[in-house]
Amino acid sequence: MDLYLMQKIISHPYESDSEVLVRRVDENNIRHTLQDMDKKGKRHFIAHLSKDMTFKLLQEALKVGMIDPDHHFVLANLDLYTIDLENFRYNYVNLTGFSLIDYDASYLEEVRRDVKKYEDKNNINIMKEGTIETQTALVYDAFQVLAKALSNADIGTIMNLSSLSCDKNDAWEYGGSLYNYLNSANVRDHY
Structure with missing residues (x-):
């Protein structure tokens, strides 16, 4: 603990x-x-x-x-x-x-299918006995939120992926915009 x-x-x-x-x-x-x-x-x-x-x-x-x-x-x-x-x-x-996963939710089967495809493609085992662990679900949700935010911000195709250092105070030019879209992204519409 x-x-x-x-x-x-x-x-x-x-x-x-x-x-x-x-x-x-x-x-x-x-x-x-x-x-x-x-x-x-x-x-x-x-x-x-x-x-x-x-x-x-x-x-x-x-x-x-x-x-x-x-x-x-x-x-x-x-x-x-x-x-x-x-x-x-x-x-x-x-x-x-306690659980963070609503395992009665209709979209969970879609998540299982996506994870299964990823497992098969990469020859790895993420789900044990068909169950999705919390960490996997959180990572999946994080990618869904990021994808939705990038889509809503419409910056995914024009992004300049310049290298930034964590040691400097330089900010990514799209950072503020992406941050706002991340905070307002609603992935439930996707499911």
């Missing part, structure tokens, strides 16, 4: 009888950490872990009997929906997750 997020959680104005415990887990101590928290009577957990470690956390919680209605896990991994949660579904555990 990055320090900024941890600071926000710890400094939140909790009730006076609330307690926040922070633990760093890895594959070697995850079960022990869960058992320790359970012995201390802790029932509410926030986990900010990689997708693989989130799955491992749930597996270990199931093994130690913490996947039940008395425990609540807030899982901050934005790719939670790509994890197979079938083994945890019927134990009435309280799992809360």
Whole structure:
């Protein structure tokens, strides 16, 4: 978990009888950490872990009997929906997750097709089991916004791609215009 997020959680104005415990887990101590928290009577957990470690956390919680209605896990991994949660579904555990992807959206199938074409053309694997991870979706959306902004600005064909240095204060002549179009681009019309 990055320090900024941890600071926000710890400094939140909790009730006076609330307690926040922070633990760093890895594959070697995850079960022990869960058992320790359970012995201390802790029932509410926030986990900010990689997708693989989130799955491992749930597996270990199931093994130690913490996947039940008395425990609540807030899982901050934005790719939670790509994890197979079938083994945890019927134990009435309280799992809360978040997603930036509206996987019921009609345009998602078009995105999958575009990513699949790119995978086939470049002989790489981006989608795992047909699911689009958040990072891939964000990159895809960023390119859509850029393409829409360039199209709206009508500067794509006349751009002078001169070299600019990050160390100097020189500005690209179309930078301000492109910035405005980026901020006003609406790609939903495209889908």
